[in-house]
Amino acid sequence: MKRPIIAGNWKMNNTNAGTKALLTELVPLVKDAKCEVVVCVPFTDIDTARKAIRGSNIKLGAQNVHWAPKGAFTGEISAEMLRELKVEYVLIGHSERRQYFGETDESVNARVKAAIDGGLKPIICVGETLEERESGKTAEVVIRQINGAFKDIEKYDLKKIVVAYEPVWAIGTGKTATAQDANDTIAVIRKALRKLYGKTAANAMRIQYGGSMNAKNADELMSMKEIDGGLIGGASLKAADFARVVNYQEIQ
Numbered sequence: 418m419k420r421p422i423i424a425g426n427w428k429m430n431n432t433n434a435g436t437k438a439l440l441t442e443l444v445p446l447v448k449d450a451k452c453e454v455v456v457c458v459p460f461t462d463i464d465t466a467r468k469a470i471r472g473s474n475i476k477l478g479a480q481n482v483h484w485a486p487k488g489a490f491t492g493e494i495s496a497e498m499l500r501e502l503k504v505e506y507v508l509i510g511h512s513e514r515r516q517y518f519g520e521t522d523e524s525v526n527a528r529v530k531a532a533i534d535g536g537l538k539p540i541i542c543v544g545e546t547l548e549e550r551e552s553g554k555t556a557e558v559v560i561r562q563i564n565g566a567f568k569d570i571e572k573y574d575l576k577k578i579v580v581a582y583e584p585v586w587a588i589g590t591g592k593t594a595t596a597q598d599a600n601d602t603i604a605v606i607r608k609a610l611r612k613l614y615g616k617t618a619a620n621a622m623r624i625q626y627g628g629s630m631n632a633k634n635a636d637e638l639m640s641m642k643e644i645d646g647g648l649i650g651g652a653s654l655k656a657a658d659f660a661r662v663v664n665y666q667e668i669q
């Protein structure tokens with residue numbers, strides 16, 4: 418049985434004081450969660466977060482990792498640096514990184530390899546823009562992103578990898594893909610993975626939905642067959658809201 422995974426993506430929010438307050442409130446609220454719970458915090462909050470979640474079921478995640486193990490890359494952070502701080506998961510290829518920081522399928526792939534080599538578990542983000550969706554290119558775009566991200570990634574590494582499907586037009590906009598649309602596109606992503614790695618490996622992979630997922634729509638989204646978790650932005654910044662998503666109820 419696959420264990421669903423729900424991760425908060427704090428983006429560029431919370432200083433150390435806010436991190437401590439939010440996580441101290443969150444720990445007891447999610448202690449009985451059936452799913453795996455992750456918080457992806459800014460680099461500067463990692464150490465505070467690590468202390469605040471110590472002994473709890475919450476796992477630590479970062480929001481990016483550099484593709485080189487070390488060297489002359491001013492301003493960058495390596496996998497080894499993150500592992501040293503007990504980071505377990507790392508977001509790679511978030512649409513905001515693709516949109517504002519020149520992230521490409523090639524750089525995503527290089528970061529995925531560096532993360533795996535460095536002992537981190539990548540959460541690879543894919544998703545189409547509104548323009549791509551409206552011109553009927555959703556499947557083409559997510560298949561291209563999947564093929565790019567997984568280039569030369571070995572089958573035995575798949576169990577360390579999570580995919581997040583985040584339609585760009587649904588991120589931070591309050592517009593959620595309908596549960597059916599999200600499910601259908603995730604099925605397309607899984608089919609692309611099946612083509613690369615075979616049925617058993619692809620079926621075992623966890624694929625999250627992300628994009629305005631919140632306390633109100635989590636139950637419905639999490640009840641869909643293809644959806645194995647969520648990547649939560651805005652709603653992860655309030656402990657009660659995030660806890661409600663994590664403690665979702667399956668609709669029969």
Ligand code: PGA
Pocket residue numbers: 426583587588589590591627628629630648649650651652
């Ligand atoms: P949102 O962000 O939940 O605020 O839409 C999701 C994400 O960007 O990971």
